[in-house]
Amino acid sequence: MDTSRSYLEPSSFSKKLAATIIIVYTVITLIPISWMVMTSFKNVNSAISYPPEVLFEPSLEGYVNLFTNRSRQSQEYLDSLPAPETWYEELVRSREMVITGPSKFLGRYSNSMIIGFGSTFASVFLGALAAYAFSRFRVPLKDDLLFFILSTRMFPPIAVAVPIFIMYRKLGLGDTHLGMIILYTVVNLSLAVWLLKGFMDEIPKEYEEAAMIDGYSRLQAFFKVVLPQAMTGIAATAIFCMIFSWNEYAFAVLLTQFNAQTAPPFIPTIIGEGGLDWPAIGAGTTLFLLPVMIFTIILRKHLLRGITFGAVRK
Amino acid sequence: MSVKKKFKGLSDKAVAWLFIGPSVFLLLAINIYPLIYAIRMSFTNFYANKIGREPQFVGLKNYIKVLNKEAIWEKMQVTANFMFWTLLLQAVIGLGLALLLNRKFKGNELLTTLIVLPMMLSPAVVGVFWTYLYNPQVGLFNYVVNFFYDFGSFDMIGSSELAPWSIVIVDTWMWTPFTMLICLAGLRSVPNYLYEAAEVDRASKWQQFIYITLPSVLPFLLLALLFRGIENFKMFDMVVELTSGGPGSATELASINLKREAFEKWKTGYSSAFAVILFVTIFGFGNVYVKVMNKIKER
Numbered sequence: 001m002d003t004s005r006s007y008l009e010p011s012s013f014s015k016k017l018a019a020t021i022i023i024v025y026t027v028i029t030l031i032p033i034s035w036m037v038m039t040s041f042k043n044v045n046s047a048i049s050y051p052p053e054v055l056f057e058p059s060l061e062g063y064v065n066l067f068t069n070r071s072r073q074s075q076e077y078l079d080s081l082p083a084p085e086t087w088y089e090e091l092v093r094s095r096e097m098v099i100t101g102p103s104k105f106l107g108r109y110s111n112s113m114i115i116g117f118g119s120t121f122a123s124v125f126l127g128a129l130a131a132y133a134f135s136r137f138r139v140p141l142k143d144d145l146l147f148f149i150l151s152t153r154m155f156p157p158i159a160v161a162v163p164i165f166i167m168y169r170k171l172g173l174g175d176t177h178l179g180m181i182i183l184y185t186v187v188n189l190s191l192a193v194w195l196l197k198g199f200m201d202e203i204p205k206e207y208e209e210a211a212m213i214d215g216y217s218r219l220q221a222f223f224k225v226v227l228p229q230a231m232t233g234i235a236a237t238a239i240f241c242m243i244f245s246w247n248e249y250a251f252a253v254l255l256t257q258f259n260a261q262t263a264p265p266f267i268p269t270i271i272g273e274g275g276l277d278w279p280a281i282g283a284g285t286t287l288f289l290l291p292v293m294i295f296t297i298i299l300r301k302h303l304l305r306g307i308t309f310g311a312v313r314k
Numbered sequence: 315m316s317v318k319k320k321f322k323g324l325s326d327k328a329v330a331w332l333f334i335g336p337s338v339f340l341l342l343a344i345n346i347y348p349l350i351y352a353i354r355m356s357f358t359n360f361y362a363n364k365i366g367r368e369p370q371f372v373g374l375k376n377y378i379k380v381l382n383k384e385a386i387w388e389k390m391q392v393t394a395n396f397m398f399w400t401l402l403l404q405a406v407i408g409l410g411l412a413l414l415l416n417r418k419f420k421g422n423e424l425l426t427t428l429i430v431l432p433m434m435l436s437p438a439v440v441g442v443f444w445t446y447l448y449n450p451q452v453g454l455f456n457y458v459v460n461f462f463y464d465f466g467s468f469d470m471i472g473s474s475e476l477a478p479w480s481i482v483i484v485d486t487w488m489w490t491p492f493t494m495l496i497c498l499a500g501l502r503s504v505p506n507y508l509y510e511a512a513e514v515d516r517a518s519k520w521q522q523f524i525y526i527t528l529p530s531v532l533p534f535l536l537l538a539l540l541f542r543g544i545e546n547f548k549m550f551d552m553v554v555e556l557t558s559g560g561p562g563s564a565t566e567l568a569s570i571n572l573k574r575e576a577f578e579k580w581k582t583g584y585s586s587a588f589a590v591i592l593f594v595t596i597f598g599f600g601n602v603y604v605k606v607m608n609k610i611k612e613r
Contacts, residue, residue: 018414019421025411026428029487033431035454036443048452126337133333137326145338152345154596156548158572159589162362162582163348163355186344189337217323247436249551254577264438268555278446285439296434300427304495307433311537312499 033289040282044095047278061095062279064088066105066270066287070097105284108266112288114177115262116245119184124238126185127192128230132222134193135200146197149190150309157187157250165255175256183251188241191309195240198310199233200226236302239295246292263288349593356586363580376587386588388563389571396481396567397546401539403486408493409535413527415494416501426498430491437488441555444484445471448556471557474564481553481565485546493538500534501527533611540603547596568592 039047043059070092078098084090092099133139134146164183165174173179207229208221216224227234246262253265267284270277296303304312324332356376360369380386411429415422432440447455450469459465470480504526512522550569553559559566559574566574572592576585 015417015419018417019419022411022414022419022422022425022429026425029429029432031454032443032447032487033435035447039446050452050457052452052454052457126340129333130337133330137330139330139334145334149337149341151597152341154544154593154600155345155349156550156569156572156589156592156596158550158569158576159352159586159593160345160348162576162586162589163351164344166362167348167351182340183344186340189341193337215322218326218329219323222329243434247438249436249438249555250573253438253554254573264436264551267439268442276446281442281446285443288439289435292434292436293431296431297427300423300430303430304499307492308496308537308541312496312534 036282036289037286038282039278040286042279042282044277044279047282059091059279060088061091062277062281062283064091065277065280066283067103068092068099069101069103070095071100072097104266105263105270108261108263109287111177111260112246112262112264115180115184115260116242118177118181119188119245120238120241122181122185123188123192123241124196124234127189127196127237128227128234130189130193131196131200132226134197136205146194149193152186153190153309158254161251161254164251168255175259175261177260180252180256180260180262183255184245184248187248187251188244191244191306192237192241194309195237195305196230196233198305199230199237202233203229233302236299236306239299240306243292243295352586353590355583356590358583360583360586361580362576362582369583372583376584377591379584380588380591385563386571389566389568392478392564392566393547393549393568395478396485396549396565397543399482400485400489400546401542403482404490404493404542405535405539407486407490408538409497409531411490411494412497412501412531415498426495430495432488433491435488437552438555440484440488441552444480444556448480472561474561477557477561477564481556484552484556485549488552489542489545492542493535496534496538497531500531503534504530533607536603536607536610540600540607543603544596544600547592 038054038056040062041058041060042053042056043061044065046053046056046059047062068088073096075096078093078096081093081098084093089099130149134142139145168174168179171179173182203226208216208218208225211221211225212218247264248262249264252262256262256265263284267281267288270280270284299306355369357371357373358369359372359375361367415426444455447453448470450456450467450472453470455470456468459468468476470476508526509522512526517525548569549567550573553565553567554570554573557565559570563571568588569592572585572588575581575588579585
């Protein structure tokens with residue numbers, strides 16, 4: 001037996017085997033995502049060719065179709081039009097269609113942004129306040145309150161959707177940005193409080209006590225000493241809240257229609273002529289998933305904490 | 315005079331309430347009030363689309379109707395089936411991956427991040443793009459399966475035998491990284507001296523796995539399954555976009571049925587009773603599970 005290395009260290013053969021299996025798994029698990037991104041750069045015909053094309057001539061047709069509304073025209077009518085001015089107009093004309101205007105995608109995407117940022121800001125701000133209080137003060141029924149906050153996450157969204165629907169109709173909040181911001185803020189609040197409490201617990205109490213001895217009030221100490229110290233945790237929490245709002249579907253599809261609808265309920269409705277326009281759906285999906293992938297890479301050190309509500313910190 | 319008064323500004327107690335107040339208020343207004351409202355409606359024959367009509371109190375009639383409806387038990391069975399297979403597969407594959415990643419080879423941080431990607435995506439959008447992968451004529455999934463073994467033409471979403479598996483596969487693809495990450499944390503929490511002592515006692519690798527690794531990772535695995543269990547019991551978005559509950563009602567999970575009753579048939583009273591039953595079920599199972607989990611942890 002090889003005695004030169006510690007017996008706890010896995011042998012180099014077993015390491016290589018593990019690495020190989022993990023690499024194979026990673027490749028397989030990334031195929032669906034890569035396939036969607038590839039599809040977004042195909043043209044409509046090559047997206048529905050069989051066997052599926054791995055090598056193809058890239059095209060921006062999906063992106064053009066995603067951002068425009070088009071209508072089919074007769075060849076005579078197309079001939080009577082002046083020559084197309086832009087490359088995308090030319091692309092659409094080659095399919096015997098003309099652009100009739102911009103699609104709703106940008107509006108839905110910016111709704112996702114507005115509602116996402118608004119609710120993230122609100123839930124992190126309120127969450128930080130509550131988390132600080134739970135972390136530092138003796139609050140009556142603290143554990144019960146914390147459990148109550150967590151338990152709100154167990155409701156099936158559909159169970160509370162009808163009452164919220166009725167309530168929002170009465171308050172005039174139905175299908176508005178503000179209504180959705182408030183709703184997502186509340187849904188994210190439990191995550192924000194639990195995660196931030198963990199981060200605040202890690203900041204030594206002595207910091208703000210020193211500041212208070214120097215003449216700061218409790219509020220000043222919180223804003224000037226504790227918050228800057230908790231910045232990493234706040235950023236991680238904010239990204240988690242953002243991802244949740246960004247991805248949320250059930251409330252969006254049930255409570256919004258025209259004004260405040262976000263992208264997730266919209267993407268499935270992108271339909272081309274004679275069936276689903278896969279390159280356009282691919283393009284919408286790609287643009288929608290891109291921010292989340294970047295966020296995930298930024299977040300990688302805090303992932304575990306975020307997905308377990310701070311229950312597992314590593 | 316109390317010690318606290320040495321510092322200027324609001325007292326700690328005032329700050330505590332000032333800080334917690336807004337959050338608790340919002341949760342009460344947007345979460346608890348709707349829940350109470352739903353409970354109240356569950357005792358009436360209210361229809362949310364008929365505004366002028368005064369709802370009448372009907373007692374437990376809605377609950378009796380829900381519990382006696384055979385179709386509801388079918389939905390519960392579909393949900394239980396979905397939960398059983400997704401949790402089983404995610405536990406086995408997730409733990410397996412975690413054990414492999416724990417060998418700490420080069421590049422394993424990067425690979426972990428890449429593996430985790432699917433679970434961060436929007437479930438509804440994931441559902442949409444899997445309909446493309448599962449497409450019986452042009453889908454990549456069907457092509458790959460037929461490449462390895464020629465089944466001929468098959469339709470994952472359109473056939474009532476295969477559709478339940480189609481949602482199990484997507485959910486497992488998406489959420490296995492979740493159990494993996496949590497198990498990995500469990501594996502890393504095992505102190506090295508346990509293995510050293512086992513080595514000294516000449517325990518085989520297999521014995522070390524059974525008596526050290528598995529018991530230490532078990533509480534973490536159970537926690538992961540609790541989270542996944544709650545989420546999959548509520549499962550809605552991914553499945554709605556993938557199969558919309560079909561074909562027929564082969565993949566109509568409890569939440570999807572609830573949505574149909576509440577937002578398509580507008581049977582508000584009846585669907586509220588169903589929602590309350592679902593909520594009590596999650597809460598009840600969750601509590602029992604946590605008790606069992608804590609017992610296992612104590613051992």
